[in-house]
Amino acid sequence: MNNKEKLRKAGLRPTKQRMIIADILLGGINRHFTAENLQNEINSSGKSMSIATIYNCLKKFRNCGLIKQVESSKDTAIFDTNINQHHHFLNEDTGELIDIENDAVNLRKLPEIPQGYLNNGVEVLIKIKKQI
Amino acid sequence: MNNKEKLRKAGLRPTKQRMIIADILLGGINRHFTAENLQNEINSSGKSMSIATIYNCLKKFRNCGLIKQVESSKDTAIFDTNINQHHHFLNEDTGELIDIENDAVNLRKLPEIPQGYLNNGVEVLIKIKKQI
């Protein structure tokens, strides 16, 4: 399926701008990126796009499941008085966090930590949303 | 141990402002909060504190391990073209994310999802840092 069809299938009009972004992102090679990364990439290919359009576009793509947004990376720092290793439910409807006791989660298998690095804590985030 | 001693032990001068915050946070009841939450609470007790001081203070408390900061909540949204459930290493020195295949992690036990809610995805974040 080509990118135009992917956009159509997702319910998005395949505009010129969305196609540029789809061509960069949906080629099958996975990557992490920010809105600014993407703008730089677009600029260095001789094209240009308003940063507002890039944000609009990424939000639409995310809402359609074409891409993901890593973690609940809100722009507000949330602090926690619980300094023991523990985990969280994230209520995606409200942004509220609920503690999960460490021993309510059992990680049987973890990947190897890359060479030269130390494990500095494991956080499990279970995203939940209201049943409809 | 009282809060003054806790601050001393953490290597922090027990200033008036730090004591106000310690009295709110270190009473033993765990909670999540933002800098703004805390300022509102301070204000409504008739006291006041500069937002810069609150941020300074929370950063010091966090660096001393008196409180935690939830997730790597940077203020930049990171997107991911990998829409399958998977996990990440977070390089805390650089902010870089590295994918972990879903089947490299095995969650033996998960807590019950709260009544009326649906599990909308589980993300495991393994924080790593350079060995020194």
Place this chain on the structure above:
DNA sequence: CAAGTAGTTTAGAACGATTTTAAAGTAAAA
């Protein structure tokens, strides 16, 4: 205790990421 000094607080400015605004442009439907 006095004086020095190193760390802390503050208001306000600055910053960086993101969102809003409102006007012009474009895709799809009728």
Place this chain on the structure above:
DNA sequence: TTTTACTTTAAAATCGTTCTAAACTACTTG
């Protein structure tokens, strides 16, 4: 076509956070 709804844009606005530089305060040393 013409219409209608959606999209893009530059620029302004907003929001959380950090910086600046001056005033202040806790601790140290004499």
